[in-house]
Amino acid sequence: MGSPNGAERGKIPVHVAVIMDGNGRWAKKRLMPRSAGHRAGMKRMLRLAEHAFASGVRILTLYALSAENFNRPREELQGLFSLFREYFSQNADKLAEKGIALRVIGDLSLLPEDIARLIAESQRKAADGRAGTLVFAIGYGARQEILRAVNRAVTGGKPLTEGEFSALLDTAGLPDPDLLIRTGKECRLSNFLLFQCAYTELYFSDKLFPDFSERDFESALNAYKSRERRFGRTE
Numbered sequence: 001m002g003s004p005n006g007a008e009r010g011k012i013p014v015h016v017a018v019i020m021d022g023n024g025r026w027a028k029k030r031l032m033p034r035s036a037g038h039r040a041g042m043k044r045m046l047r048l049a050e051h052a053f054a055s056g057v058r059i060l061t062l063y064a065l066s067a068e069n070f071n072r073p074r075e076e077l078q079g080l081f082s083l084f085r086e087y088f089s090q091n092a093d094k095l096a097e098k099g100i101a102l103r104v105i106g107d108l109s110l111l112p113e114d115i116a117r118l119i120a121e122s123q124r125k126a127a128d129g130r131a132g133t134l135v136f137a138i139g140y141g142a143r144q145e146i147l148r149a150v151n152r153a154v155t156g157g158k159p160l161t162e163g164e165f166s167a168l169l170d171t172a173g174l175p176d177p178d179l180l181i182r183t184g185k186e187c188r189l190s191n192f193l194l195f196q197c198a199y200t201e202l203y204f205s206d207k208l209f210p211d212f213s214e215r216d217f218e219s220a221l222n223a224y225k226s227r228e229r230r231f232g233r234t235e
């Protein structure tokens, strides 16, 4: 839960969350279908994940599909589902070999059954996390996550501490993000990790996600390093 990580200036963030926005606009600019933008986004995502762990980031959380995104046209969703099938079938073993633990947060019952099964299997293969933890938010919405936690809590019937409540969220056991990056020019959280981002440093980039390079990621890390985190204290 929300233990302040990396509170000192100049430190690499322990946990980075990324809203990978702009795939559709990237494709539109090239007169390509939106699915081509998502494929370009997936390629970019693979490179950035490698780069992030090599830079010393320990936990990387990627917003791959929100609960609200399920209202998108069928064709676009089918394209994204194909990418999920491809990604998890090709990468679960590789991540385990590298010592990277895999975790998926969100409501997987929204997904076609075969993908939900593939994700569950992929998570089972997951390594101990000695080289990092890669978290995908799929079918994820922060308000829905909070309600799921509240519904789990009420059956317990006693007042909870902040820590006990955090342990009921999808992100149980993970520290809060230190840095949240959103690409694609929009400056909003879009129902992502609302509880966990109470003291997260925010970084917005105009770059569309498929164009967001390793250098851009480094710029975000450098911006983070120059911030002074006070968590409501004076110093």
Ligand code: FPP
Residues within 6 Å of the ligand: 020, 021, 022, 023, 024, 025, 026, 038, 039, 041, 042, 045, 063, 064, 065, 066, 069, 083, 084, 087, 136, 184
């Ligand atoms: C938001 O851009 C992006 C998404 C809804 C999908 C993100 C998915 C990937 C980067 C690749 C697949 C991921 C995995 C785990 C294999 P948008 O389409 O809303 O862009 P726009 O704002 O330009 O329309």
